[in-house]
Amino acid sequence: MLNQPRKISHSDSIISQFTKQAVPFLRMSQHSNQYGLNLVVKLSDPKYDDTVLDVACGPGIVACEFAKIVNHVIGIDLTPAMIxxxxxxxxxxxxxNIDWRVGDVSKLPYKDDSFSLIVTRYSLHHLINPSEVITEMYRVCRPGGRILVVDVTPPEVKKNAYNYVEKLRDPSHAEALTFIELKRMVESKGFININTESQDLEMNLESLISSSFPNPKNKDEIIRLFKKDISSDILGMKSYLKDNEKYFFFPVSLIVAYKPKQSI
Known part of the structure; x- marks a missing residue:
């Protein structure tokens, strides 16, 4: 009997995609955008005695930013090349003051109440079950501690179109939630005292495509949809032309929320 080819799991897709993206992801200036990093720090208010976990840490940009301020940081990611x-x-x-670990963020390998600050940035839209990861973040967060979730949140009426074009560009994309959906997910886990910020993160389309390695047959369709977004706002990404190049904005939301000091 012939061996059947192994079915590619979503985790396999994430590892494949981000192994290719590891170097360009780190080098892309927008991911180290200082305004965005300043928002992350301002909203989460890290202190020296914080112990921080960066969930799906990627190439360590956020973890390194926190390590300048706090006592200790751990970054965990599924993709060895990112680590x-x-x-x-x-x-x-x-x-x-940083340690790194390759691991599955849906089953965090840490004890309950281990960290005073838990962060995840630009990860949830890659996950089949982001709610499971937020549950894990709650579990390992100390009472009185907080989490910070940063992700792209398209407008409700543009959500389907946004997710469609992002899946064309990056096969590891699962689903981007709206701001309301993301906030409700955080609240449903028992977090309280929620504060939020937003950022429009500018991107050059050609640079992003070249660094994310989509299937070549999808490139023309991606460009067509962004061209249509310029004239018709179908994606909710505020696309525009500058010097004959296409630019757009990722609509990013930041949510900080606290775990009650006593269980509720």
Whole structure:
């Protein structure tokens, strides 16, 4: 009997995609956008005695930013190539208070109440079950501690079109939630005292496509949809032309929420 080809899981797709993206993701200036990093720090208000977990840490950009301020940071990511880039970034910045781990963020390998601050940025839209990850973040958060979730949140009426074009560009994309959906998900886990911020993150379309390695047959359709967005606002991404190049904005939401000091 012939061996049947192994079905590619979504986790396989994430690892494949982000192994290719590891270096360009780190080098893309928008991911290290200082305004966005300043928002992350301002909203989560890290202190020296915080112990921070960066969930789906990617190449370590956010973890390294927190490591400048807090006592200790751990970054965990499913993709080994991303962790390798994170280690390189840590060395470049001469930071000595970060540990890295390859692991499944839907089953965090940490005890209950382990961290005072838990962060995840630009990860949830890649996950089949983001609610499961928020549940895990609640579990490992100390009473009185907080989480910070940063992700792209398209407008409700543009959500389907947004997710369609993003899946064309990046096969590891699962679903981007609206701001209301994301906020309700956080609230449903028992978090309280929620504060939010937003950011329009500008991107050059050609640069993003070249760094995310979509199927070549999808490139023309991606460009067509962004061209239509310029004239008709079908994606909710405020696309526009500058010097004959297409630019757009990712609509990003930041949500910080606290775990009650006593269980509710």
């Amino acid at each position: 390798e880039q994170a280690k390189h970034l840590q060395n470049e910045k001469d930071l000595h």
